[in-house]
Amino acid sequence: MFGIGIAKGMMVTMRTLFRKPFTIEYPEEIRPIPVNARTNLLWFEERCTGCSTCAQACPDGCILVHTSPREDGSLNIERYEIDFRLCMYCGLCVEACPYEAIQAGGPLDDATYDFDEMYRDKHKLTEMAQEHLRGHDWTYPDGKVAPRPDEKPLHIGLPVERDRTR
Numbered sequence: 001m002f003g004i005g006i007a008k009g010m011m012v013t014m015r016t017l018f019r020k021p022f023t024i025e026y027p028e029e030i031r032p033i034p035v036n037a038r039t040n041l042l043w044f045e046e047r048c049t050g051c052s053t054c055a056q057a058c059p060d061g062c063i064l065v066h067t068s069p070r071e072d073g074s075l076n077i078e079r080y081e082i083d084f085r086l087c088m089y090c091g092l093c094v095e096a097c098p099y100e101a102i103q104a105g106g107p108l109d110d111a112t113y114d115f116d117e118m119y120r121d122k123h124k125l126t127e128m129a130q131e132h133l134r135g136h137d138w139t140y141p142d143g144k145v146a147p148r149p150d151e152k153p154l155h156i157g158l159p160v161e162r163d164r165t166r
């Protein structure tokens with residue numbers, strides 16, 4: 001019947017007219033965000049064995065892992081770098097890591113005008129990871145407890161050993 005569509009549309013308008021708005025005015029107000037949301041990537045050196053599984057899983061090739069062998073058969077991580085200029089935050093590296101050494105989480109407000117700042121080496125990544133742990137009572141984004149600075153650092157064994165506890 002003629003006009004029924006208009007009436008339905010007006011009903012929807014009237015129903016929503018007096019509702020509280022859902023929009024918030026970021027950055028003055030920030031919605032609560034789960035700690036392990038894909039806001040960024042956090043790399044925890046103390047958990048990393050240098051196995052490169054994350055680099056192989058990354059479809060964009062943005063992770064670089066360079067290691068050298070130690071006498072005990074483990075790997076010394078010479079370089080661990082993530083090119084966030086290419087990263088699409090898909091989380092495949094997080095899924096692939098057998099040691100939960102790379103996890104989703106971290107700052108969401110790190111946008112920058114300097115493109116090269118988005119390339120982060122192991123020192124910058126460690127700085128980000130430490131900042132996260134300090135602000136979250138030394139708990140990893142996945143909820144596991146991290147070693148505090150005055151505690152013996154976590155040591156993960158040989159790179160072939162799997163340590164999935166979930």
Ligand code: SF4
Nearest residue numbers: 058087088090091093
């Ligand atoms: S989130 Fe995706 S694109 Fe980014 S480093 Fe991990 S696998 Fe690569």
Ligand code: SF4
Nearest residue numbers: 048049051052054097
């Ligand atoms: S998969 Fe995990 S343990 Fe292996 S190099 Fe990547 S972050 Fe480190």
